[in-house]
Amino acid sequence: MKILLADDDLDLLDVTSYALRREGFNVIAVADGMHALRSWQSDHPDVVILDATMPRMSGFEVCRQIRQSSQTPVIMLTALNNEDHVIQGFQIGADDYVTKPFSHRQLAARILAVWRRSAQGDSVQPVRELQVGNLYLDRESHEVRCGDQEVRLTPTEFRLLYILAANAGHVVNSYRLVDYAWQYDQGDPSLLKTHISHIRKKLGLPRGGVGDINVVPRVGYRFLPPKD
Numbered sequence: 045m046k047i048l049l050a051d052d053d054l055d056l057l058d059v060t061s062y063a064l065r066r067e068g069f070n071v072i073a074v075a076d077g078m079h080a081l082r083s084w085q086s087d088h089p090d091v092v093i094l095d096a097t098m099p100r101m102s103g104f105e106v107c108r109q110i111r112q113s114s115q116t117p118v119i120m121l122t123a124l125n126n127e128d129h130v131i132q133g134f135q136i137g138a139d140d141y142v143t144k145p146f147s148h149r150q151l152a153a154r155i156l157a158v159w160r161r162s163a164q165g166d167s168v169q170p171v172r173e174l175q176v177g178n179l180y181l182d183r184e185s186h187e188v189r190c191g192d193q194e195v196r197l198t199p200t201e202f203r204l205l206y207i208l209a210a211n212a213g214h215v216v217n218s219y220r221l222v223d224y225a226w227q228y229d230q231g232d233p234s235l236l237k238t239h240i241s242h243i244r245k246k247l248g249l250p251r252g253g254v255g256d257i258n259v260v261p262r263v264g265y266r267f268l269p270p271k272d
Contacts, residue, residue: 045068047070048083048092049061050073052095076101078100080094084110090117091119091155092110092116093119094106094120095121118138122141178191181205190247213267244257
């Protein structure tokens with residue numbers, strides 16, 4: 045996951061960048077608001093973390109400009125434990141607020157939380173019949189056909205395949221897959237591996253490349269539909 049971190053406190057910027065990289069994030073670090081806005085435009089980060097008060101352009105103004113055209117998740121940082129600043133941040137579209145000093149593990153958890161909420165919001169409207177490549181699914185009857193072959197899936201396997209097929213070509217976050225397939229929050233993504241393996245086997249999918257369900261490490265799964 046690509047993170048844009050902007051803060052004019054260079055010591056904090058250096059330490060926080062190092063800590064987040066150790067947590068597995070790809071961090072782009074900048075020291076003022078103008079650079080933050082330019083980096084958001086050019087680097088397309090998954091989550092933006094902004095210090096509220098920076099030179100050249102405040103974090104509030106950067107967030108406001110991002111919100112004019114994008115729903116990229118934004119977390120605001122501030123050394124001021126001030127309710128007015130918190131309210132201002134949320135009013136211009138910030139997704140979360142962290143007051144300095146903060147735990148780097150807590151910040152990492154908040155990054156994942158806002159990103160998950162964003163990914164879940166990017167959902168596809170369910171339809172009864174879905175056809176992707178040579179794969180056909182009927183949401184009401186749970187009928188599945190791959191080419192001319194009818195395939196029998198369990199209800200959980202069907203729901204997993206349906207959401208992957210509905211988002212064909214795009215990565216679906218593991219937590220979103222769990223929430224949709226098992227119909228409850230806070231499920232365990234480790235449950236996915238076995239079910240995805242069963243789906244691959246039943247459909248006779250090739251391993252890797254077009255026609256397979258590919259794992260994206262630490263993120264989720266992507267279905268590359270088979271050709272007609």
